[in-house]
Amino acid sequence: MKQSYVYILKCSDESYYVGVTSDLTNRLFKHNTGFYPTCYTFNKRPLELVFYAEFTDITLAIEKEKQIKKWSRAKKEALINGDYDSLVNLAKKNFE
Incomplete structure (x- = not known):
């Protein structure tokens, strides 16, 4: 089965x-x-690869890419830093 990857690059403008x-x-x-x-x-x-995840199903990889693209900067950084416990809290919206 062919591998697919979702990746995050950090750009020179941060x-x-x-x-x-x-x-x-x-x-x-x-x-x-x-x-x-x-x-x-x-x-x-220049660009820096800061995160990647491997998938065996390209459809799932595309779904995850679309999901991560919608995330806030803070949530992306939690993923990059491996702070998985924070992901749930960063998904909560503050409606105040």
Whole structure:
């Protein structure tokens, strides 16, 4: 079964980019060399891989990528730092 990856890149402007690929090494090379001139990361190089997760089902990987893209910066950073206990609390909204 082919591996897929959800990854988070930290950009030079301190923002995060979330993506999905079946070839992580090649995708990182393309991001860092500016292969995709219309990509969000093109003008935000150099890039640093700060998180990735492996999946055996590309459909699940795509779902997780879409989910993480919607997360707040704080929640993404908790994931990056392996602070899984904080993820639930960071999902709660403050309606005050």
